[in-house]
Structure formats: structure tokens, C-alpha cells
Amino acid sequence: xxxxxxxxxxxxxxxxxxxxxxxxxxxxxxxxxxxxxxxxxxxxxxxxxxxxxxxxxxxxxxxxxxxxxxxxxxxxxxxxxxxxxxxxxxxxxxxxxxxxxxxxxxxxxxxxxxxxxxxxxxxxxxxxxxxxxxxxxxxxxxxxxxxxxxxxxxxxxxxxxxxxxxxxxxxxxxxxxxxxxxxxxxxxxxxxxxxxxxxxxxxxxxxxxxxxxxxxxxxxxxxxxxxxxxxxxxxxxxxxxxxxx
Amino acid sequence: xxxxxxxxxxxxxxxxxxxxxxxxxxxxxxxxxxxxxxxxxxxxxxxxxxxxxxxxxxxxxxxxxxxxxxxxxxxxxxxxxxxxxxxxxxxxxxxxxxxxxxxxxxxxxxxxxxxxxxxxxxxxxxxxxxxxxxxxxxxxxxxxxxxxxxxxxxxxxxxxxxxxxxxxxxxxxxxxxxxxxxxxxxxxxxxxxxxxxxxxxxxxxxxxxxxxxxxxxxxxxxxxxxxxxxxxxxxxxxxxxxxxxxxxxxxxxxxxxxxxxxxxxxxxxxxxxxxxxxxxxxxxxxxxxxxxxxxxxxxxxxxxxxxxxxxx
Numbered sequence: 001x002x003x004x005x006x007x008x009x010x011x012x013x014x015x016x017x018x019x020x021x022x023x024x025x026x027x028x029x030x031x032x033x034x035x036x037x038x039x040x041x042x043x044x045x046x047x048x049x050x051x052x053x054x055x056x057x058x059x060x061x062x063x064x065x066x067x068x069x070x071x072x073x074x075x076x077x078x079x080x081x082x083x084x085x086x087x088x089x090x091x092x093x094x095x096x097x098x099x100x101x102x103x104x105x106x107x108x109x110x111x112x113x114x115x116x117x118x119x120x121x122x123x124x125x126x127x128x129x130x131x132x133x134x135x136x137x138x139x140x141x142x143x144x145x146x147x148x149x150x151x152x153x154x155x156x157x158x159x160x161x162x163x164x165x166x167x168x169x170x171x172x173x174x175x176x177x178x179x180x181x182x183x184x185x186x187x188x189x190x191x192x193x194x195x196x197x198x199x200x201x202x203x204x205x206x207x208x209x210x211x212x213x214x215x216x217x218x219x220x221x222x223x224x225x226x227x228x229x230x231x232x233x234x235x236x237x238x239x240x241x242x243x244x245x
Numbered sequence: 246x247x248x249x250x251x252x253x254x255x256x257x258x259x260x261x262x263x264x265x266x267x268x269x270x271x272x273x274x275x276x277x278x279x280x281x282x283x284x285x286x287x288x289x290x291x292x293x294x295x296x297x298x299x300x301x302x303x304x305x306x307x308x309x310x311x312x313x314x315x316x317x318x319x320x321x322x323x324x325x326x327x328x329x330x331x332x333x334x335x336x337x338x339x340x341x342x343x344x345x346x347x348x349x350x351x352x353x354x355x356x357x358x359x360x361x362x363x364x365x366x367x368x369x370x371x372x373x374x375x376x377x378x379x380x381x382x383x384x385x386x387x388x389x390x391x392x393x394x395x396x397x398x399x400x401x402x403x404x405x406x407x408x409x410x411x412x413x414x415x416x417x418x419x420x421x422x423x424x425x426x427x428x429x430x431x432x433x434x435x436x437x438x439x440x441x442x443x444x445x446x447x448x449x450x451x452x453x454x455x456x457x458x459x460x461x462x463x464x465x466x467x468x469x470x471x472x473x474x475x476x477x478x479x480x481x482x483x484x485x486x487x488x489x490x491x492x493x494x495x496x497x498x499x500x501x502x503x504x505x506x507x508x509x510x511x512x513x514x515x516x517x518x519x520x521x522x523x524x525x526x527x528x529x530x531x532x533x534x535x536x537x538x539x540x541x542x543x544x545x546x547x548x549x550x551x552x553x554x555x556x557x
Contacts, residue, residue, distance in 0.1 A: 052421050070423070078421040089280065089414045090471045099411050103422035108404050135469040151418075 003066040005030050005159040005190040006051065011060030013043070013050045020046050022214045024060070029207065031188045033181055035195040038211035038233055044194040045081070047211065048161045052078055064159065073103060077157035081164050082145045087137045093147045094132040097122050100154030122150040125183070127176050142173030149177060160184065162193045166200075178204060201225070248491065260380040260447075261490040262388045264505055266395040267444045267456060268482030273402055274440045275457030276464070276475045277433055280413045285340075286325060286434065288454035289347040291441045293324025295354025295450045298375050299361060308368060310387050310446065317375070317450075318442040324350045325434045351450070378449035378502030380490065391443050398439045401432065402475070409433065410471055447486075448502035456482060459509040466520035485509035 004027050011024040021043040028034045036044050049055045051062050053069055064072045077100070097119040098111045105111060111119075123129045126146040131139060139147065145165055152160055165177050181191050181204070195201055201208065201221075208225055209218040210233045217229045250257050278287055294317035301316025302308060324346050331342040358376075361369045374382065402409065411419045412429050420426045437457065444453045464478035489505030518525050542549040 049417075054417050054420055073421070073423045076421070078418060080415070080417055084417065085415045086282075090465060090469045090474050091410070091414070092469070096414070099415070099418070102407060102411055102419075103424075105407070107408070110407055 004028060004063075005065060006161075006192065007063045007066075008047075008051060009061040009063075011047075011050065011062065012058040013046055013055060013060075014058050019058075019213060021050065024211075024215050026209055026215050026218045028190060028192050028209075030190050031185055032190055032207040033185055033205045034190070034192045034207040034209065035201050035205035036192065036209045036211055037195050037198065037201055038216075042212045042233070044211055045163050048078070048163055048192070048194060052076075052161065074155070075158040077152035077155040077160050079148050079152045079160065079162040079165055081167070082141060082148060087139070087144060089136065092133050092135055093123065093128060093139065093143075093150075094119050096136060096147050097150045097154050100151040103155070119150070119154050122154040123147075125153055125180055126150045127172075140170065142169035145169050146173055146176055149180060153180065158189050160189065160191045162191065164194050164196060166193075167196065198230070250494070251487075251491065254494075255385075256381060257490065257494045259383045259385055259388050260494070260501060261487050263383045263391050263443075263447050264380065264486030264490045264501065265483045266388070266391045266486075267440070267447050268460070268484070268486030268505070268509075269479040270395045270398050270440045270443050270482070271453075271456035272460035272464070272478035272480070272482030273475050274398055274433075274436045276461040276471075276478045277402075277409055277413055278437055278457055279461040279465070280471075281433070284454070284458045285343045286328065287437050287441065287457035289328055289343045289350075290321040290325050290434075290438055291444075291450045291453035292347045292354070293327075293350035294318065294321035294441055294445060295375060296320050296350055296357055297323075297354075298445070299354055299357035299372065302361065302369070302372060303357070306366075306368065308371070310390065313375070314390070314442050314445055317445050318438055320350065321441050322435065322438045325438065354450075374449070375445055376449050376451055377500065378444070378447045378452070380447045380493070380501035383446055387446060394439050394443050398436050398443075399479075401436060405429070405432070406472070448505060452502055452506045455506040455509055456485070459506075459513040460485065463509075463513040463516035466516040466523045481509070481512050485512060 007027040008024055011021055012019060013021040024047065036047060038044055046055060050057050062069065064076050069076065094116065098115050100122070101111060101115045101118065105115070120129060120132060123132055126149050128143060128146050128150060131143060136144065136147065149162070149165065152162075166174055169177070181193075184191055193205070195205070202225055206221050207219070208221045210216040210224060210229055212233045216233045217224045251261055252258065275284070275287065278284055297316035297318070297320025298313045299316075300320070301312045305312045327346045328342050331337055331346065332339060335342075337345065358373055361372060371379070371382070408419075408424060408429055411422075411424065412426060412433070416426050419429075440457060441450075441453050444456060448456060460481035461474065461478040463481050464474045467477060468474050485505050485508040488508045490501055492508070493499040493501040493504045516524070521527050538549055
């Protein structure tokens with residue numbers, strides 16, 4: 001087994017006996033910005049969730065830095081889809097970001113001044129320091145997305161798994177997320193993003209995995225982002241392909 | 246005067262203490278069930294406690310509260326477990342799962358109750374008080390048991406406050422941090438069972454859920470901070486419990502449990518109307534303000550600033 005940040009072998013996941021992911025073999029290399037791209041229902045989010053043990057798998061081996069997740073949890077951070085929680089929850093942005101430190105704090109201990117400071121620092125990195133005390137339902141969608149990113153940053157992990165962080169966000173947020181991603185890469189950390197926008201994928205990422213239940217292709221962006229590969233995943237008639245052909 | 250009786254009258258003091266303990270436990274524990282959108286789980290647990298109470302009586306032949314509460318707690322917990330199993334293994338949705346489990350357990354309970362009543366057991370009289378509660382029967386020993394259960398529930402919330410907050414807001418993320426999400430969920434459900442057990446004698450199985458729902462729903466109106474919300478919810482619960490006990494003691498033929506529920510509902514009603522920001526009155530005022538700004542802007546033919554229109 002390698003020490004790549006995330007390496008997946010023979011992963012099959014099924015809902016109601018129907019495969020959503022089929023025999024997935026993929027490795028994400030260190031210090032890369034990796035995109036997972038594919039049509040609706042391709043199993044992109046499922047790939048992240050089942051890697052993290054959030055969904056039962058039918059078969060497969062998943063290794064983070066060469067180990068099962070349980071041994072390296074501190075090095076892995078998850079940024080779920082913004083719409084996966086109820087934002088009317090009674091709390092503020094700073095408190096949500098501090099949740100990223102709960103794993104490190106351990107049982108029963110409450111966050112203190114040190115945790116508050118690191119949470120504030122994480123909010124600064126996503127340009128949200130001014131909103132620390134804001135009730136989370138009063139944040140825009142893009143701001144909520146940045147709070148989720150800050151929560152993951154607070155963990156200080158080496159690998160970040162993000163589920164559609166660019167979905168429906170404003171330009172400021174898109175820029176802020178991108179800057180953070182590039183900063184992480186410069187620090188030698190790895191980012192894996194479920195992405196839906198073929199127009200931006202080449203500019204934002206340097207490693208691409210094309211997924212449609214099975215992995216169609218995975219590797220350096222320049223090698224994988226080809227008309228033949230995209231056609232295999234999206235169907236030859238997709239609008240994008242005609243435009244870029 | 247009745248308020249001074251709170252400290253001198255033995256029965257009233259026990260009833261008020263018991264109701265206060267029930268109120269604070271229901272309020273604090275109910276805060277989490279409400280935020281997890283599981284308020285009706287409390288209702289299912291409460292109704293599911295009835296057959297346990299009856300079976301405990303049949304098995305022990307005793308009406309000692311300890312046995313009856315133990316039986317009630319056990320079957321309430323089984324009811325909650327049943328809801329979970331139905332959700333996991335059948336295609337019924339949550340409403341249907343809760344509804345079926347509630348009515349199945351409650352129906353069984355009523356059947357047992359009727360069977361016991363007709364069995365000619367001289368000791369059985371009064372078992373039906375668990376339907377709507379009969380606070381006047383509470384003695385000092387019962388209050389001690391309630392206080393212990395309440396301390397257990399509130400102590401658990403105090404210890405696991407951070408974990409419960411995370412679990413309630415974002416269970417998937419809690420899982421990735423390594424917290425045992427399912428087991429924490431079982432602990433939360435067990436706390437709801439504890440609250441129900443505390444309320445069995447005072448409020449009874451039918452109305453118990455109100456004390457898990459009304460105080461936290463009222464408290465949510467006044468604050469955007471989870472800790473403050475739980476504190477306020479507990480206080481609303483105490484207020485409802487003590488006020489219910491005093492009102493029913495000062496008026497002939499007013500039952501304590503239902504009066505407690507009515508008071509809790511009044512607190513909720515007032516909160517829904519008058520709380521700042523989330524209250525109906527406040528919303529109506531704010532939207533009238535926005536309408537005025539919009540109308541003036543349209544008369545002047547100038548598109549209003551974004552803030553002025555949205556502002557809340």
C-alpha cells in the first residue's frame with residue numbers, strides 16, 4: 001500500500017442492490033488539487049462519503065496516508081454540502097468553526113480561548129472574520145459555505161475532501177475558496193473536490209478523475225481532460241464538447 | 246395565601262417540586278429532540294410507556310412507583326428502539342413509523358389496563374392515573390426518585406453538551422471527527438425516556454410530549470444561542486410545572502398535569518407572538534416597514550438600496 005493521501009481499491013457501493021459505484025480504483029496524489037467530475041448520479045458525493053465511512057460499502061479497501069481512516073482522522077477534514085444541515089440552528093459562525101476542533105479536544109472538554117483564537121484565524125483565511133458573531137441563518141449561501149470551509153481548516157488536516165463547495169456561491173466566495181485551496185497546496189496539503197463545472201475545472205485543478213459509476217479516467221489534468229474521455233462520461237453529444245471541439 | 250403554602254403544605258410542596266423537576270428535565274432534554282426534528286419521538290416514547298407500567302404491575306402485584314416507573318421506562322425505550330428499527334428495515338417514513346409504534350404500544354397498554362381493571366384485583370385502583378397523571382399522589386419518596394433521575398439527565402447533558410451540539414447540527418461531520426454518532430443518538434433518546442418517566446405520575450403518558458416540545462419551542466423564539474436556549478427552556482419548564490401545581494391546588498377540581506400543559510402552551514403562545522426577531526408581531530412590523538420603504542421608492546421612481554429592501 002502506498003502513502004498517498006487517499007487510495008481506493010475495488011470500491012463497490014450499492015443502494016438497494018443497485019450499484020452506485022462499481023469497482024472503483026483511484027489514487028489521489030499528495031500536494032495536488034484534485035477534481036472529481038461526472039454527470040448527475042455518477043456517484044461523486046457517494047465516493048467521498050463512502051471513503052469517510054459515512055455509507056456502507058459492498059467491497060473495497062480505502063487507505064488514507066496508507067492507513068485505515070480510524071488511525072489518521074486528525075489528518076483528514078471533510079467539507080460536506082452546505083445544504084446537508086439546517087442553518088436555523090441556534091448558534092453563530094465562530095461556534096460552528098470551533099466544531100472543527102472538537103475531535104482534538106476529546107470527550108467532555110469545552111473549547112476555550114485557544115480554540116476560539118484558532119477558529120477566528122480560520123475565519124480570517126476565508127475572509128469571514130467580520131461575521132464571527134453572526135447567527136448562521138443570517139449568512140448568505142456563499143458565506144455559509146466559507147464557514148464550512150473554515151471549520152475544516154481549523155482541523156489543520158493534510159487532506160481536505162470537499163463536496164461541491166462551488167455550487168451556487170457568489171464570486172467573492174468562489175475566489176476565497178480557490179485562494180485557500182492554492183494556499184493549502186503550497187503548504188503541501190491535498191484537496192479533493194467534487195466539482196460540477198467543466199468550464200472551470202481545468203483552471204482550478206491539476207488532477208482529474210472522471211467518474212460515472214466506474215472510473216473512466218484518472219490522472220494529471222492535461223492527460224485526462226480530453227474529448228474522448230469526456231465523451232465517454234458525458235455522452236458524445238454534450239453541449240460542452242461541441243463547443244470545445 | 247397559596248404561594249406560602251408552597252413551603253408549608255406537604256402535598257403542594259411535593260407536587261410543585263415534582264412538577265418543577267419534570268419541567269426542567271423535559272425542557273432541557275426536549276431542546277435537543279426539537280432541534281433534531283424528533284419532537285414526536287417524545288410522544289411515541291410517552292405512549293409506549295403505558296404497557297410497561299401495566300406489565301410491571303401484573304408481574305410484581307405492587308403499585309410501588311419504582312417498579313411501575315421502571316416498567317414504563319423500559320417499554321418507552323423499546324418503543325423508541327422500535328421506531329428506529331421500522332425506519333431502518335421497512336419502507337415506512339418517519340411519520341408512519343412513529344404513528345404505528347405509538348398506537349401499537351398505547352393500544353396494548355389500554356388493553357392491559359382494561360384487563361387489570363376487570364380482574365378483580367383489589368389493589369389495581371388508580372393504575373389509570375398514568376393516562377393523565379395524578380400529581381396529588383406524589384409523596385416525598387417519589388420526589389427523591391424524580392430528583393435523582395433529573396440529576397442524571399441534566400448531568401449527562403452538561404457533560405456531553407459539546408458532543409450533543411455537534412451531533413444535532415451535523416451528524417455526518419461528527420462521524421468524520423470520530424464521534425460514535427449512533428451511540429450518542431441512543432443516549433439522547435434514553436434521556437427523553439428519563440424525562441417521560443419523571444412525568445408519568447404528574448402529567449401521564451398522553452400529555453407528556455407537550456413538556457418536551459412547548460418549552461424548547463418557546464425558548465428558541467427568544468435566543469439564537471443553544472446554551473441560553475436550553476437554560477431558558479428549563480426555566481419555562483419549571484415555571485409551567487410550579488404554576489400548574491399552584492393553580493390546580495388553589496382551584497377545586499382542576500387536575501395538575503393538564504394545567505401544567507396549558508400553562509406551557511400559553512408560554513409558547515406568548516413567545517410565538519411577542520418574541521423579538523422571530524415573533525409574529527415583530528415580523529409583521531418589519532414587513533410593514535419594508536413595504537413603506539418600497540412604496541416610497543416606487544413613488545420617487547428610484548430603485549431602493551439592497552439593504553433597505555432586505556433589511557431585517
